[in-house]
Amino acid sequence: MRKFKIPNMGALLAFEASARHESFTHAAKELFLTESAISRQIATLESNLGVRLFVRAKQRVVLTRAGRLYSTQVRRALENLDRDTLSIIAHGSGGGYLELAVLPTFASQWLIPRLKDFNDRTPDVRINMGVRTDTFSFEESHFEAAIHYGKPTWPGTSSDYLFGEEVVPICSPSLLSKPIKKPHELLAYPLLHSTTRPDAWTRWLSDLGVEDNSTMQGVRYELHTMLISAAAAGLGVALVPKFFVEGQLKQLGLIIPFEAATVADSAYYLVYPTELSHGKPLELFRTWLLEQASAYKAPKP
Template identity: 35%
Template sequence: MRETFLPTITELNAFCACVRTGATTRAAEELNLTQGAVSRSLATLEERLGVRLFHRVRQRLVLSDAGRAFQRDADRLLRELREAATSVMAFGGRGDVIRLAVLPSFGTAWLLPRLPRFRERQPQVTIDILSRLDPVDFETDPFDAALQRKNMRPADAHAADLVDERLIVVAAPELVTAPLSDEDLSRLPLLQQATRPRLWLDWFRESDVDPRPVLRGDRFEHFGMVIAAAVSGLGVALVPEAVAEDELNRGRLVRASERTLTVGSPYALIYPERSAENPVFAAFLDWLKEESTAQRAG
């Protein structure tokens, strides 16, 4: 059976423009079409769907109940189509695209400063990066790999270890002038990472500190926000050393404790078997391993 009820892109554009402008004449001006072409598109769309999408009230178009229900999906479909088109346009002018999902803070602090070196080696490759706090499902998500903690790896994916997650305590130099004991740290505002709320409990596990105040404090979604809050003097942050490195080097943060805490799951490049078979991706993986080795040696 032919699905003749499916709208065309022209009809969806005409419908959404009429919603925005309230008249076929103004919609025609916005779309650079004639008023007759917009009116025909609306009439054809209503005929396809078998419903009245607008009421004509004093030369204005007013959405019907069916039109209001349809508007949400029509706007979404056009937006997703635009996003898909602009995304695939990244292939233009370059030979290959590697699509990465990255933990935002680690990607910003560790990967992005190193990418120019990969660009020098592989100038024909475009890197398409999106932030992702949740594990990636490579069967449904459009990614070639994920730069995340290794414990986020799906069961059927590969993982190449890159950086151990060594946590350090940092603060603005106006707040802390010298490394503190755990007891002194516990008296300061402790900035919380929302997706990993037990980090401070892990830090104080061997200390004789009341755990209740340890879990209190301003809460932020990811480490980048925690570090920005620490730089602003809002409190003390427990963050990966790799993520805090730049602010430490710039002097906007200082170590607030001499201790470190290494957790069990390193940062890793996680990827499906199909990516392993791609020579361009294999070159990217080899380069990441070289960067990782160089950091450990340094």
Template identity: 40%
Template sequence: MIAPRRFTPSISALRALEALDRLGSASAVAEEMSLTQSAVSRQLQSLEEQLDTTLIQRDRKRLSLTPAARDYVTEIRQALNQIAQASLRLQAAPLAGTLNLAILPTFGMRWLMPRLPEFARLHPDVTINMTTRLVPFSFASDGFDAAIHFGDAMWPGTQSMLLRNEQVIPVCAPGLLGERRLTTPADILSLPLLHIQTRPHAWRDWFHKQGQTGDVDLSGTLYDQFATITQAALHGLGVALMPEYLVEQDLATGRLIALHSEAVESEGAYFLVWPENKADGPALVKFRDWMSTKAQPEDPLPR
């Protein structure tokens, strides 16, 4: 049900209010919106009358927002951005539609990108827009049709498909180890540990699988992406627990060395996730069907 008219102000009036909060002056708002200052003033006054609320503090010729108006703008700014993005997607959408996909940056680059040319060749009528998201989000508010997610498949209101599991291995630069010899997994604790933000318990789980169940100091530096933690490891800043497929080339060339003989399967996995209410979207159906042919079991990753 659509709200009564008095609760749905004009886009122009809302844009004027948002711009005043962002730019700080009526003259700047007028310039951005290609209006006169008097026209901006009328827009704001009309908005106040419609909502029956004081939104603007008028000090001689200076306009500023009331505290309530600033809170209001915080909410409507997101809505205005969503309207603009939806309009852009509608204008650019091809015949079969557009898929708005949230991806993990490193997995997207190393796993998805090498495969996408095949999808583009098979389905030239589908456009895929990709945006990086490192943590779960609300499909309802962010407007994505699907996401590539690491962890488990428990995401409320969604369906999912397993893409691949992940094996991890501790690695470091040869210079960090020096003449030191590591004989047990516990010896790694003598070196600085590097942590990835999206895997907060990765080191704890790895040591547990090696039989190290007591209290140990797992403190260390934190990184938000695999691209940065890889560089930290390459420059000798510590030991990183890395997905094996991401460091194979560095291990082969000797830029990194493995501190354990075998990769261990991590607790999480990579999933394609989509909201239940979008499951039948034409673009998503084509992408999901194609992705099912790339999910485990499959050929090795392209290098």
């Protein structure tokens, strides 16, 4: 049972707008209220909290340290409430929004280029995307589904296999002093690593019969877009999913110095809390995504 009274929504909205503008006048215009109404809301809020949120200075107001901290917390809470409200509305209709956590390079290189087809087929549903590169708690986030790379071992969720991936080394042609004829020759150059797949080089070279302690050495980048840019800049050789660069090597100023057909043992999955699996936006997106994945991994004629 709560031992204190949560401020009313009107006061919180007045405070958030006033804090963002550091102006009661601008907050009043945004919320279609009078300046005196905003001032009263703030005064009541400060009285209830027992904390001064603004310092009045002539024609303007300035946030106190406590006010600045509280404004950040209130803004985040209002944004979460807005997203949660849109999400719950979506569960009751054929339309709405799906909050999807994505891997950034996967989204930009594979998912988003195909998304117009989904929008054309399902005009009442839109996909909001946010970045998550590791597993997370759905209960503690606003996300309703995620594109996950790894194994389908995410507690409390259901998952659908999308496809695996072939990884290839890439680099700037200016980096190489001579053509690469065997995989171990790549160790003569700096290896660029992904922080989310730290053992990718070790696994790839091991599959090709190369065992060497130096495979873990080299700088690390969190995003594959960074790896691709670093390789193009001549900083070293990166190991990336082939479909991230397929058809763009010349445009990016990259080459594949050594071709080898190796497929990672992990894969891409659509993951979602089991209890949300019947929500209409998720159901429609899931059907479409599985169709797209099936078409992508089908043998090309």
